Amino acid sequence: MSLKCIIIDDEPNAVNLLEVLIAQTTNWQLLAKCYNALEALEFLKKHNVDFIFLDINMPHLSGMELAPLLPTQTKIVFTTAYAEHAAESYLFQTIDYLLKPITLKRFLAATQKIEAAFSAVPIGDAAPALQDHTKYFFVKSGKTLRKLLLDEVLYFEGEKEYVRLVTATEEILIYRRLKDIEEQIQTPFVRVHNSYIVNTKLLLKVQDNHIYIGNKQIPVSEKFRAGFMQIIKQHIF
Template structure:
């Protein structure tokens, strides 16, 4: 099954990038790319569209206003150069929020989310395949995390480490521990790869918070000892060495 995609953006260059990405993704099919959001809205009301790539800043109507007119007819992935609208997108139940320039790997991650949601929709609802709404929304220098009905902003620079707890993760900062529904793999994908590294099957640490390593333990700035798994040892020391060289 191919997912039908439509792009709405007031910049031709942005349309070209996403059109190229869609052409390289086997399970996607482009059904339209529009500079005019009103013309695109007419298409969505007349045809089946699975994914809408939507810019936020447009002259005639904003992307956030556009979403309200859709009435849930399609899954929305926002594309924008402005990170400050991530919370608004979260509240409007968008699937993902891509910052321009959009890297191909983040594009693939976003469309895979939609594919998973649509696959689940057409399967019997069981505990193993029930799709949860997004609990973490990444932006350029922070994430929004859903915790106990609240949406909490966490800056990457504040994070000490992250601990996996089955289908949940705990995000530790000097001031708090935030528990949210997510997997370690999902969190790992959202974090800046040069600043965070997985060192154990249930632990991700911030490299900048490492104080010293002793045996198979990594000690962080707050005194917490994190186990260093054998599987992750080589990559950890390699990235640590690269960071030391970059700071000389």
């Protein structure tokens, strides 16, 4: 796939590595190498690109400060040595978040994500959005079927062949796999980790790569981060 991109990074060695990786593994056009955000903004006033490789820790204007100033159609692949900005990065048109030093294996995985983002089904042809699940459900507790309100569930936590269902007042073990729960449950519940499905309606905050819900701090893994942050973006003012 032929895509147009630029690199924005104040570290020459990091720029050189990305340039080599792009040349050796893709058919993309690298239109420019910008060593600060202001240089990049000037370039983007005159040229259209499909996406950018954007460092976060730069002088004068950081990558996070530059991101909201970019053209809305420009997608971003963040490249940084700092993992704590990963969740925040998906508030923008982010395709991937690469941690330095970038390995060939990780870069190849990123190329697949990037090209998939530009070959995705148009929004008008996408499958219908999931509708709200039923307001209540039953779980087996001993010999009893317990009725629970879905809105009261904070999160589901996978524990081998069991799932721990947690509300503000109790915890119940269910003899199910988390994957089975995921297939049945719908928004506002979302998978954020191999071990967790959370109720986004009851989140208290999102900070760094963690979410806070009830008295629990739950990690957001890279595998599920983009989908989770897309849901969060819909509710940002």
